[in-house]
Amino acid sequence: MxxxxxxxxxxxxxxxxxxxxxxxxxxxxxxxxxxxxxxxxxxxxxxxxxxxxxxxxxxxxxxxxxxxxxxxxxxxxxxxxxxxxxxxxxxxxxxxxxxxxxxxxxxxxxxxxxxxxxxxxxxxxxxxxxxxxSQAYNPEQLSRVRQRIILRITEDSGDKIEVDFHNRDKWFRSDVARDLSRLKRAISAERSKVMRQAFWVAMAETIRLVSNSRTSTVKLHSYPAHEIDARQIDAIETFLRISASQIExxxxxxxxxxxxxxxxxxxxxxxxxxxxxxxxxxxxxxxxxxxxxxxxxxxxxxxxxxxxxxxxxxxxxxxxxxxxxxxxxxxxxxxxxxxxxxxxxxxxxxxxxxxxxxxxxxxxxxxxxxxxxxxxxxxxxxxxxxxxxxxxxxxxxxxxxxxxxxxxxxxxxxxxxxxxxxxxxxxxxxxxxxxxxxxxxxxxxxxxxxxxxxxxxxxxxxxxxxxxxxxxxxxxxxxx
Ligand SMILES: C[S@@+](CC[C@H](N)C(=O)[O-])C[C@H]1O[C@@H](n2cnc3c(N)ncnc32)[C@H](O)[C@@H]1O
Missing domain, CATH: 3.40.50.150 (Vaccinia Virus protein VP39)
Structure with a gap:
């Protein structure tokens, strides 16, 4: 299958x-x-x-x-x-x-x-x-796609931020927004929609963890500025961890x-x-x-x-x-x-x-x-x-x-x-x-x-x- x-x-x-x-x-x-x-x-x-x-x-x-x-x-x-x-x-x-x-x-x-x-x-x-x-994904195929995504991210040194919406900079630090943009480009380049969807879910969970909104509530509620600056977060690392556990x-x-x-x-x-x-x-x-x-x-x-x-x-x-x-x-x-x-x-x-x-x-x-x-x-x-x-x-x-x-x-x-x-x-x-x-x-x-x-x-x-x-x-x- x-x-x-x-x-x-x-x-x-x-x-x-x-x-x-x-x-x-x-x-x-x-x-x-x-x-x-x-x-x-x-x-x-x-x-x-x-x-x-x-x-x-x-x-x-x-x-x-x-x-x-x-x-x-x-x-x-x-x-x-x-x-x-x-x-x-x-x-x-x-x-x-x-x-x-x-x-x-x-x-x-x-x-x-x-x-x-x-x-x-x-x-x-x-x-x-x-x-x-609802999909019976083949874990080996998922792992291969994940490797391709990693390769694309590594080769991508672009700085362009791919999304623009009201208050974007309130919810995402600029380094995080740049990393999420590399991730977005790497997933979008994947040919199979079913595969892209699996990795969009890993990206959604990544966003939940790396945005400036507190994870302790389901409402959008920003951390104070000094905490945002001090947070040790890396969107790519987070995505890699989440996508690996998702494949499991x-x-x-x-x-x-x-x-x-x-x-x-x-x-x-x-x-x-x-x-x-x-x-x-x-x-x-x-x-x-x-x-x-x-x-x-x-x-x-x-x-x-x-x-x-x-x-x-x-x-x-x-x-x-x-x-x-x-x-x-x-x-x-x-x-x-x-x-x-x-x-x-x-x-x-x-x-x-x-x-x-x-x-x-x-x-x-x-x-x-x-x-x-x-x-x-x-x-x-x-x-x-x-x-x-x-x-x-x-x-x-x-x-x-x-x-x-x-x-x-x-x-x-x-x-x-x-x-x-x-x-x-x-x-x-x-x-x-x-x-x-x-x-x-x-x-x-x-x-x-x-x-x-x-x-x-x-x-x-x-x-x-x-x-x-x-x-x-x-x-x-x-x-x-
Ligand atoms: C309690 S949650 C369901 C959680 C789900 N059982 C689960 O385990 O993930 C209620 C859901 O109702 C959805 N909802 C709210 N109004 C709706 C509507 N008019 N029609 C369909 N879904 C609606 C919400 O988006 C939410 O996902």
């Missing part, structure tokens, strides 16, 4: 539609039995290993999961355990979707278990990461993907840029069996700024190699975050009436926020409104009786806890979904890369996995 991708272009037909029958038209009793079976499997894990769902101290990022420090990444082992439990209960499942795909944690865990995957994210950098993680990880990644192909030769992977609020509805034959996802905790601007975190790397990577990249996404540091869930607040409070009908948890929290500034109300309502729109579009992607795993975080706005888990549960129940189990996990200190606190918004150190089952479609109300 020399450097061959396993994603969309080269693989066979998806299987999801072929698992039509079994429980789809099955009596409610059968469905309820499977749900009870899954619930008891999940509980049993915690009985055998207390704190199992917290995964404290056991979260390792291997097999490609560690190639870039994307914010708020899921714990791969945890999602893998959930997939194994649902496969045990419903062996016919063959496809998974993740509409908030991020760096592709669910993608790699699904595919390595022989499950086809379809995912999207609004942030093109996330889609580049997931795309690279990609050996395991190729192995995981091959394992998936052995289990399911028709495996299909599709990672693309897309807005979860406007995914086109799927006809039954293409609908997914499992939804496994983790939406943002709240609006990106005040919680986790995925877009801001991606802004500097995206300035340097050739945009033709980044799936779905558009220049306007780099207009300013907030452009991506402002088109993400909860990014638009104007008139948001007007949506409250409609949401109160769908969710009593929403109504209760909105009531509490009434005595707080209007901006706090808008942030809450704007986010839930967008999430609700996304749920409408996402549930139209699922087969009858689909399994759902939602990893959700809670936060506070103006000191008021926002009950995201209860709100999502209500909004899904409104669409006919049934609750199976809610698993709680403590986030071990510092193990998840989040935004730092600000005055009015706080993220919390627990998250929940809401396990639900989508509505059952009978022949009469089938969507096909």
């Amino acid at each position: 020399a450097g061959q991708p396993v994603s969309n272009a080269t693989v066979g037909r998806a299987q999801s539609g072929d698992t039509l029958g079994a429980e789809r038209a099955a009596p409610a009793k059968l469905a309820a039995q499977a749900e009870e079976e899954l619930a008891s499997k999940l509980r049993e894990r915690a009985t055998l290993t207390p704190e199992f769902w917290s995964f404290s101290g056991r979260s390792r990022r291997e097999a490609g999961h560690g190639i870039f420090a994307y914010p708020a990444m899921m714990v791969p082992q945890l999602q893998g355990a959930l997939l194994e439990d649902v496969q045990a209960v419903d062996p016919a499942i063959s496809s998974v979707i993740d509409p908030f795909m991020g760096s592709g944690t669910v993608m790699l865990e699904s595919v390595s278990r022989g499950l086809s995957f379809s995912g999207a994210d609004i942030n093109p950098l996330a889609v580049l990461l997931a795309t690279v993680k 990880q990609m050996k395991d990644q190729a192995e995981a993907l091959s394992e998936g192909l052995r289990k399911n030769p028709d495996l299909r992977i599709d990672c693309r840029v897309g807005d979860a609020r406007s995914m086109p509805a799927k006809k039954d034959r293409a609908a997914a069996d499992v939804l496994m996802t983790s939406p943002p905790y709240g609006d990106n601007v005040t919680t986790v700024t995925y877009g801001q975190h991606s802004y500097l790397p995206l300035q340097w990577i050739d945009s033709a190699d980044v799936p779905g990249m558009r220049q306007e996404l780099l207009e300013n540091t907030r452009s991506i975050d402002s088109i993400s869930l909860g990014g638009k607040l104007k008139g948001a409070v007007d949506w409250a009436d409609e949401l109160q009908v769908k969710s009593s948890a929403f109504a209760h929290c909105f009531d509490q926020l009434k005595s707080h500034p209007r901006n706090a109300q808008s942030r809450f309502v704007g986010f839930v409104h967008d999430l609700d729109q996304a749920l409408e579009a996402i549930t139209a992607q699922l087969r009858s009786n689909a399994w759902m795993f939602w990893t959700l975080g809670e936060r506070k706005i103006s000191g008021i806890p926002v009950p995201t888990v209860a709100v999502v549960r209500d909004l899904l129940a409104f669409r006919g979904a049934r609750h199976i189990e809610t698993l709680e996990r403590k986030i071990p200190g510092g193990s998840k890369r989040m935004a730092f606190r600000n005055a009015s918004v706080e993220t919390m150190n627990t998250e929940s996995i809401l396990v639900m089952r989508g509505r059952s479609y009978t022949d009469l109300d089938s969507r096909s």
Whole structure:
């Protein structure tokens, strides 16, 4: 499989539609039995290993999961355990979707278990990461390309800085910008796009480490001038170290993907840029069996700024190699975050009436926020409104009786806890979904890369996995 991708272009037909029958038209009793079976499997894990769902101290990022420090990444082992439990209960499942795909944690865990995957994210950098993680790269070929890149850098004594954007000199020292330019030229000269993409990811991680923005937060936050001058950083050295360790990880990644192909030769992977609020509805034959996802905790601007975190790397990577990249996404540091869930607040409070009908948890929290500034109300309502729109579009992607795993975080706005888990549960129940189990996990200190606190918004150190089952479609109300 020399450097061959396993994603969309080269693989066979998806299987999801072929698992039509079994429980789809099955009596409610059968469905309820499977749900009870899954619930008891999940509980049993915690009985055998207390704190199992917290995964404290056991979260390792291997097999490609560690190639870039994307914010708020899921714990791969945890999602893998959930997939194994649902496969045990419903062996016919063959496809998974993740509409908030991020760096592709669910993608790699699904595919390595022989499950086809379809995912999207609004942030093109996330889609580049997931795309690279979906390829079975040949490590020897990667090493040869790396050698060629090193040779080009060594022979390149040019001083030209290849990128120009607002505040470039605030975020990069001139020696660093010159080295990154040599690196950019050396990667761009590589003929294969799939190979270039792998090394753009190594460059993205390099940029995260050598820019003048602190690595301790996902927001752009500059070091003070005296620290910038004193920092011992070398962009080329950093790239060499990161690309070498990336090649090591990609050996395991190729192995995981091959394992998936052995289990399911028709495996299909599709990672693309897309807005979860406007995914086109799927006809039954293409609908997914499992939804496994983790939406943002709240609006990106005040919680986790995925877009801001991606802004500097995206300035340097050739945009033709980044799936779905558009220049306007780099207009300013907030452009991506402002088109993400909860990014638009104007008139948001007007949506409250409609949401109160769908969710009593929403109504209760909105009531509490009434005595707080209007901006706090808008942030809450704007986010839930967008999430609700996304749920409408996402549930139209699922087969009858689909399994759902939602990893959700809670936060506070103006000191008021926002009950995201209860709100999502209500909004899904409104669409006919049934609750199976809610698993709680403590986030071990510092193990998840989040935004730092600000005055009015706080993220919390627990998250929940809401396990639900989508509505059952009978022949009469089938969507096909
Ligand atoms: C919690 S992160 C997902 C992390 C991912 N599970 C991982 O392990 O890397 C949430 C993702 O939702 C994306 N997002 C925000 N608004 C979106 C939208 N409207 N449509 C699709 N993705 C969106 C963000 O860019 C971010 O990558």
